[in-house]
Amino acid sequence: MTDTASTAEQPEAPAPDPNAVQVTINGVPHTARKGQLVIEAAADAGEYVPRFCYHERMAPVGKCRMCLVEADSGRGPAVTVSCMVQVAPDMKINTESPTVKRMQEGVLELLLANHPLDCPVCDKGGECPLQDQAFSHGPGESRFVEEKRHYEKPIPISELVFLDRERCILCDRCTRFASEVAGDPLIHFTSRGNNTQINTFPDEPFASYFSGNTVQICPVGALTAKPYRFKARPWDLEETESTCTSCAVGCRTVVQSSRDELLRYQGVDNDAVNWGWLCDKGRFGFESTNSESRLQAPAVRDGDGFASTTWNDALDRAAALIKSAVAAGGASSVGIIGGARGTNEDAYAWARLAHDVIGTPNVYAHLADALRSEILDLPRATINEAASATTIVLLAPDLKEELPVLYLRLRDAAEKKRSRIIEFTARRSGLSKYAWKSIVSRPGDEAEAVRQALTDPEIAAQIGRGNVVVVAGKANLAALGTLQTDAVLKVLEAWPGAKVLPAYRRGNVVGAIQVGMSPGPGGNSTAKILADAAAGTVKCLVLVGVDLVSDFPDAQTVESALSSGVSVIAVDTFLSPTAQRAHVVLAAAAAGEKSGTVTNIEGRVQTVAQKINVAGTSRPDWMIATELASRLGTDLGFTSVDSVTEAIAASVPAYAGITPAALRDARDGLLAVPAPTGTLQQSGQQAPPASGYDYRVLVSRELYDLGVNNQMSPSLAGLARGMRIHMNPVDLERVGVPAGGSVRITTERGSRVLTVHPDSGLARWTVWMPFNQPGGGVNDLISASGIVADARIETV
Template sequence: MSEKVNLNVNGIEIESDPNKLLIEACEDSGIHIPRFCWHKRLDPVGMCRMCLVEVETPRGKMLVPSCTTEVSDEMVVDTESDVVKKAQEGVLEFLLINHPLDCPICDKAGECPLQDQTMAYGPGESRFVEEKRHFEKPINISEIILLDRERCILCARCTRFSDEISGDPLIEFIQRGNKTEVNTFPNEPFKSYFSGNTVQICPVGALTSTSYRFKARPWDLKSTRSTCNGCSMGCSIELNSSQNKMLRILGVDNDAVNQGWLCDKGRYNFEYLNSDSRLKTPLKKIDNELVEIEIQEVYSELSEVIKDRQTKVTFLLGSNLTNEDYVAFREFSEIISQSEKSFYLNDDKLHPGLFGENVELAKIDDLNSSDAIVVWAEDLKEKIPVLYLRIRQAVKNGVKLVVFGHTNETLSDIADVFYGKETVSENFEIVKDISKLKEIKDLVIGKNITAILGKSTPHQSDTSVTKLFEFLNSNSNSKVLNAYSKGNTYGALQTLENVKGLNNFVNDISEENTDLLFIVGADPIGRSVYSNQIKSIIEGLDTVVALDNFNHETSELANFLIPMSSTLGEKEGTFTNIEFRTSRIDKLVPSPGQTVSDWEFITSLMNFSGLTVETNSLESLNKKAYENLDYSLSPVFDNLDKPSNLDGMVNISKPKISSSDNNSNEAKFFIGEKLYGDSTTERHSDSISLLGSKKYIEVSEGVVEKYNLTSGKCTLIQDELEVTVSYEVNKSFPNDLIYIPTNRRELNKFDFSREIMIIPSVVKEALNVN
């Protein structure tokens, strides 16, 4: 490490790393300097002048903005002198000249930096009597974000965020001087996956979200820290509720993971918690009708089924469970003495991954310290959005980026090398000799590499990725981040052994080997590409128990439907993310009606059936999950609740996955998922419910020609199934490739191993009546 510098602030000697900004050095030493525009994670601009401090220079004491001044040795700084106070008062008086002071109707009031700092450092009254500037209030700059330009103090936090961090600068300063405003280009809304962050970092109430607008006052909010389980990133979040209703999710700055940022789906996909359509009572299917029953009756009927302890039980588990839930199912399965454990994750393309002995697993922070990042996985911006931000950050800091595959074209604009259709075939195989690719030689061979590798689509062979890994492993110093993208997949892999995916479920499961199927938090019929096969399997089984938040296509086939409390805010537990970092999931609101946690249900069932269970509490399940580890290092509640471990504890262990390849066809479909879809939770989250409703496909230029597509719409036909979709041309696709997002309803119902007919839709011309 480089040497520290010493400086004197307000007569106190403090120490700082060199090259640090003065405002940050003071902050680290507990001296707060007021600010609006400066944000730890953004480049400094010196827009607001609130952070002026006096620094001694050879020409005497001078006022300098501490957010653009670097510390130097023996610097003498005064942050509280009369001159500084006068400057702060002046700056605040200026900032308030055009600020409307509509705090009584402003969402930000109560947690507003402008309000707080005016109270702390402001002049008390204004000498300004002229008319303030006026704008239309508020304007919609996207479906979920509203902008009130009158309140804006032009700190440029939102514009810098969208330019530097998320890389989609769709908002900017327009005009100059007194007319300056933040706005979008006409008809070009602020369509960003990360727009919610601008609302969170806005130091006034200029940016607000449709989701939280007018819902509550900050002083009425209850809050707790938790972990987002939307994807495998596991971003640290703060949950806010008022009157037992979840109202808002904020990003928490966890340096190792999300650094304060969240994607909009993670931020707004909680509104379903308050939906009236949620399941609230246990249901039983009698003569094809769902009838409300008592949960005790469910237990007694199921205990009949498992009575002889020879019942063949299969579990189909979603990725939104806590580690403790997974352990509870594991315990249950062990107690009813099954010879072979039968756990399936709700994942179309679960593959064995890279967990062999020759694999060194990477942490997210390794992205920043490596020479180059190699990516071949699902589209990270769509599937693990905040990991995409971390890659952007690394690239900004000078790390090289090598991207393989047409599946990752959202990264192509920041990639140093993008190996598209010439290198990766439509069957998702690298068709060229990797060692002969020119840029690989310079960027990869002999360097420190972090490789993000995973299967892009269910029809990709497992070996294609392994081939790339083996090349990297033998030619560079590489670490691997396995890109499983779904929720708590890593928790499931770590707590359950020999899990498989839906790709194996469809071949393995039949009524011969399954008497009882638990479907927990999963809707494979509505989402999986194996939808039809799974449907016929489930219909053939004797007893099916579904635990879920909502009734959906899969759960409506079940014999018993148990209302489940949501992992987001309704239960406690732990979550394990992509780098095996385990962190706390906390409860903030009561779960509605008779909903139960998955572990509660399964433990109660065991108790009811007279089975001896040691793990009959959340704490015991939590301890059980990590019993093989040294207690002081294991992520049990006691350890996670220590202040030093709030960001989670990393405990890398290599899981065993017994999934096998199910790559049986040569069909030219690229099956993926977009960030927004129309799953049950998304449909019931009002703010984002429409964002994933459009049915569309992406096609190569060759497909457009082949099927003579002109009108912007086409119809996909296979047997009885007909879906009209709009199409977009994707020039980076190889010939004949068609991208189909399966998280839009009906699009997953096709059998992708066979041809799908594509017929251009005719745009009906207006009827000409003479």
Template sequence: MAESEVTPVDGVAVEINGVEVIAHKGELLIDAAERTGTYIPRFCYHERMKPVGMCRMCLVEVDTGRGPALQPSCMIECTPGMKADTESAVTKKAQDGILEFLLANHPLDCPVCDKGGECPLQDQTMAYGPGESRFVEEKRHKEKPIPISDLVLLDRERCILCDRCTRFAKEVAGDPLIHFIHRGNNTEVNTFPDEPFASYFSGNTVQICPVGALTASTYRFKARPWDLETTESTCQTCSVGCRISIDSSRDQVQRFAGVDIDPVNWGWLCDKGRFSSQVVTSDARLSEPLVRDGSGLVAAKWSDALGRFASALDNASSAQSIGVIGGSRLTNEDAYAWSKLFKGVLATDNVDAQLGDGLPAHVVLGLPSATIDEVCAPGGTVLLLGPDVKEELPVLFLRLRHAAVEDRVTIVEVSPRSSGITSLAAASVHPRPGETADVVAALVGSSVIDREIAGVSAEELEQARAALSASTGPITVVLGRASLAESASITVAAASAILNARPDTTFLSALRRSNVRGALDMGLAPGLLPGRVTLEDGAEWYSEVWPATPSATGLDTEGILRAAADGRIDVLVLLGADPLSDFPDADLAERGLTGARTVLAVDTALNSSSKRADVVLAAAGFAEKTGTTTNIEGRVSTLSHRVTPP
């Protein structure tokens, strides 16, 4: 039986166009109709935001027992015995009239509008509109376009005041930076004078705008929708794993758009992820390998570069003299291949996909895990013990914000300083650096708190403890490194204290890098083999299928750089890593790269570290190869090949 035919347990019977359907209790008529195969046109309605009934395009005849009347289907819930007619003459006349009014001042610039070809106003005018206008007066003209930020352009002539962008900014992102201004016939959408639309999520307003009033500066006049080839993939900007669509034309990536996947991103993207499409076509991309000669890095043949790469590894004095940093930007399949090369052929365990900003592999893979949906489950309690999620994992912030505002989720924050989510937290405490574990132990403990701990007053601690104690079920912890100046052992100690006090606690690891979870699964961590098997437990089995296995647990990134600085690393391999810019201890990174006898790099573009390499291999990047990736909750999703590497 199809999903739309399954009778909900709490369903109500309604009649739509003479056919009885079963709607969910509390379901809006517009949703029930679409779920059962009847599309009702709309502009302002969006399934991820509260309905407002602004555009009136969804007017249909509804009879709730007192006779038929026109009602906005996005504002009325299904009730037993309700009858709706979406095809009556009255309904069609109302929709026809709404479109005529919307087009009274809307410019007829479809041939040059970026929305043309995928425009709901265009489509619905063809399907439900009058065909011609009775208005002969001159349309209004306004300056166009207005850059309301570096990324978003506003064309006020096209705006139909549907309230989508303003609702998203206020309700979803919590950044009410764009709103209605003026009154009556002069009402328009805009930002506060001289203030940019400085939201981390501004690109979503471009995607949900139904008329092309908001356009992206990076895509403007670049391609037409019918010229685009589209493939679904997974964003690799951070580790949340948002589903996206990749649109390309003429073998070039033109834009990314969010895809609504219920367990993860709900169709939203952060601007870092959405506009990272520009990286794929950057002029800085490497198109050929480079080798170092007397004058610096020069282009070389692939055979020569690969030969020097292999010779450097082959000439290393021992397996322990090879160090590998990076790998979190790889696909799972690539991560396994590199893991097998270094651990199964060269027998080195000095491999680490994390650059000193993550958690030990045994903690990430060994703690009881929670999904994003479980963290944001209505009525739950979340202990946020990690980085500023708005900065590091922006779409996870949107999910947590919705959970706190709409679903009664209690958030308790333990962080060295205020963050983007502090205003949403029921309690927020800021311990002194290095003493987070003491505060967490007090919060989950049973002893009376009668003194200040780690710079946090007893009153603040009691407030936070009360918020946690009010939970009727298990708490979930978003666990990560809030301060890279602190050792990861402090975060581990805090997690241990939570588990000892509340064994039913589950954890969502707030790791920054895109596929770090997949890299750990594939063994790109010291003491770990592919399949989440420790070196001690899996060496015997792997020795039967691999040519070799490491003889002892190796070094992490910090250890590799220290060994290199001391002259104990013959070959340092950088797999899409830039320690000089990305490792917390810049001085150690500098000494490590200077001390390594040979530096080999594999990357899509030159960075501060790969510029110091002896051999640089050009790699295919995002949208240029197929594979899979694993997000912070352990969800494996696909990566798609859309364009040819340079």
């Protein structure tokens, strides 16, 4: 072969990457990215540059001056702050020169001049960047012999966070997080010069849903968390990575324990989901797992109370109740409600028990607090797709209250101008002030508001600019949700390429539905199952981790069902108000006590890990369902949690290939999204006439409420704001009641006197009330089956 032919066969060299920047770091060539900070390029090259103020998820400020390096861009070496300078072509970077080391020693000496040497009693001791860098980069001794600065210590700046000002090094991490990430600028610098310190505004606590993040990112022990203070040392802790199940966002966490007790949750920087952030409910809610009120063993009714019993006896009695119901009324006389609290494996085992063993269609993981499960069959968006969409259409509840970390992601998208938010709401939400358009309308008028908005040339042009994601969820617990669903479908009809991110709240409700805890097309809703129980058609209810009495938005239907003579089997971690009405109570393992997988709102399957032993003799749900099936004559074949995961992968099409082995190699999880079906159609319904009731009722959740897990976490139990009613100031003036006065609200279901507050962000002729709050739940005033709910407001 000739040389010419040989040359011709050589592949063409790839085109140079326009974003590549060639630099030298400590004498070693390295390819950095255009626009990359020097501190980031050094990290990619394996060279650690010490830092205190820099955080990869926040804008750099260059305050601590610890990340000094020598950089030469062609004019000779100069000391520069590596978190503030971007790489340049042919830049020579030295992170270890004598000049740099000498200056870093000086920075540390000055930081330690007034810093208390109380490492043996500081909660940060053993995991403190200041402590570590004092050893690795410090001078080794101090020339400062004068009295150090002293402040009152510690001071509580919120119900969850303590501040020790003596330890603060003014790195600006907490203040930047509060204002830049959380949008809660409630902690800031006060005074000037040598007296500069971190504090809150006078008489205004650090009342942020995300305050625990400031504790995690604080590089010293200035901020400490009440639930963890003086509980353990880092070297006493054992840890494993898991997934938070406080809501359905699916934040990745590190679960830490000592002596078989959960002690701390820390956020993991997962680029696909939570970016390292956690809400305080997810961070501190683990306390419920440690509660002394946990069910330790199964129990059976004994007169007006309960008697502990063996698992064999409890399961035999539960099986007998199911058999009796089937014998009296057929398979459909059994209803199984719940499953969103547990893992995919738990839900799959209960679904198999319902569909394959008993044969009942009456199974649902929804508690009438989310849009129909057919929403999951629409084209699904990921969280990253939503946070990078040109247009985000919000037809959902207040995400700050129900899906807090999703709120952070979408707020970041709007603040950084990546996305424009178009919000349709009856009451201004946490995202309203970041929305490009916030369209306020009465509950039930959402579809009409969308129809009118679609005729606006400005909105039409915005949506036509790029990709659209609709965040869809049930914004009103006092309504059936069909009109909200119709509004979502109108958006998809106008822009067929739009995707949907379902704003479902309960921890694993998406996973539970996708693996079988749903009745299928045309099946009964939870409200219908309960109505059938009240009518005597359903004779046995199996309640899997649900508290219907407190948490179902229709107290009348629940009471009618539970008072009808129906047999009740409760599978729970606590003796909740609903479990107290049961005939058999089966003690279930809680979060942190079992392994498996969960599926978040985008369909991302992630692992959860067992960190401590179960309370008493409680068992994971999948095991309870398997043993109950055995007593009903069917062997489900599950011998371990992995065997259930394998069965899901083999039988649920969306989960094909999502095996334990595959998940071990997928740190960010794997997506399990069913193929879109397009079967969901607009209902064509409209809100009925008010019939003498002037005001439309809006009911939604707040982050802290009377939920069992919330109330069994001592640090969170007192944070619920209490029952009240909000009205637009114009409506309040018309009624003639001052702010803070009392009004009587009357609906078709009942009447109550409540304290009223003005709310200018609320639609006119609308009243808002929070769900499941101290001072009386609102669920006795509303129905789970009405298209909307209307009320009359009277002075008292």
